[in-house]
Amino acid sequence: MVPDQVRCRFAPSPTGRLHVGGARTALFNLLFARRTGGTMILRIEDTDQLRSSLASERLIFEDLRWLGIIADESPEHGGAYGPYRQSERLHRYKEVAQALIDAGQAYEAWESNEELDALRKAAEGSAQGALKYRRRAYTPEQLAEYRAEGRLPVVRLKVAGTGQRFVDLILGEVSVAAEDLEDFVILKGDGFPTYHFAVVVDDHDMRVTHVLRAQEHLLNTTKHLAIYQALGWSPPEHGHMPLIFSMEGGKMSKRDKAKTARARCLADGHSAAALAQRTGLDEALLADFLAKKTDDVEIALAIGAALKLELPEIDVVDFRAAGYLPEALVNFLALLGWNAGVGDRELYTLDELGEAFSLDRVGSTAARFDRDKLRWMNGLYIRQASDERLLRGLREYAAINDTPLATASDDTLLKLITLYKERATTLRELDLSARFFFERPTEWGPEKPLKKQLLNGRGLPNLAAAREALAAQADWSEAALEALVHALAEARCDGKLGEIAQPLRIAVSGGPVSPPLFGVLALLGKDESLARIDACAARFGASA
């Protein structure tokens, strides 16, 4: 069934950032190509003149590159079947469409959007459920009138009266009856092809043998098959991959950000007026947002920024900014819908996936995107990564985030890496937890551990004793500091290290949780450490 040379493709439309579902589609295509020794094509589907942009295209390339997904043929790298941008292939679509019209397989249709809306509305209540467009006859007078109005006709494909049936590589047999198919548009009024038409022409011209895409396209395939038939071309194989659901169920989408932002606002009782104040947005707009009248992502983002909410990551860039490692995301994504089925292995590098992947191991059930598991896996990759790898990751992370890490030296970053490697699940977690290194604490807390560990009568005196011993210490290496404090604990606290370590930790880090104390002190340096101890002692010594 698999031809000698597999050619498959990922074909995003440049209308925004790369969605994580798109990333999974791209990944599976790449893996399939690798596994079969075939070729992967990246094609840009920019036939929507309004929404497509070159900027978006560049960002999609960037996200794919970050993931390590590099196509063999693409607008960037070229190839024997280019151009790989649909807007550069318009003449070809027109030519093929004209051939279809000449052969009586396609025809011009003149309804305006308003007229189509009316037709749909009329069909809504009927037994067929939705409009199934069929060829309509126009009188010469009507045609003359339309032309006089300046209307631009679309070209519709005349679908055969037979229905469509195909064997999906993943789902098996799929069939749709003839009466459920309609004469759909292949050329728009502006002369651009619709997605359906451009896809077929390009896949054919680019010698694509396998179309692997998400299940949301399942019914589209019947349209594409109809085009192949009309053209007398033999279609490629099709495989429809399970969808990625959010934890709530339903396709993972940008709207999830809006839902999360709204839910938090409602739960915390933020009014539209209060939100308007904090975001600078129009109050009526925010009221609509809260009332679910709009799921505007921009509004969600503004609210998220103002309230410091963590909105769900949806686009690949969201995961980059949140401090995930691409190898972890790739590994996780691969397991969403695919499983090797041998042993219990679930850790794979991209190369290993390219060897293990197989289409018949792709499932048919939608998979929920479980961030807990992703976090776990990311933590695993962080722990396993070399310091150099993490340094590079931190640099990438810092470049797209507002963080003191951006101006830190490699040396400092490397020290932070050894301190946080086994306790951070994301680079952001490292970033946030390490903030105290860059800014001297001005408050110490939280209340409960503070009372229990520092203001318990022994903490402050122990801190003072430690301060004295540290002040006299010349060797500020981690090992020397450890020996020193251990000795102190032995002498003062019956060997209970915590009695000294916790007050010290709170003093220098601002709280009861930090990486190993001696590493922290070493990185902070003697002067800074002592200054922090003094500040803490001054704060609590005075009132105690």
Add this chain to the structure above:
RNA sequence: GACCCCAUCGUCUAGUCAGGUCCAGGACGGCGGAUUUUCAUUCCGCUAACACGGGUUCGAAUCCCGUUGGGGUCACCA
């Protein structure tokens, strides 16, 4: 609403195609414990599923039908 797809622990899944070795295995999470200067790491244990109802069969998570449930699609978007 019409059409299409799907259905194993809370989640990702193995097992389903070739019915018995499955009173269903692994992982995440959760809970409990050990290690530990805090947190984390690491290690150990526990938790929890074949949606339901009919068939077929000596035997069904596995095959068939139905029901229910979930989801997707119904654009001059892709």
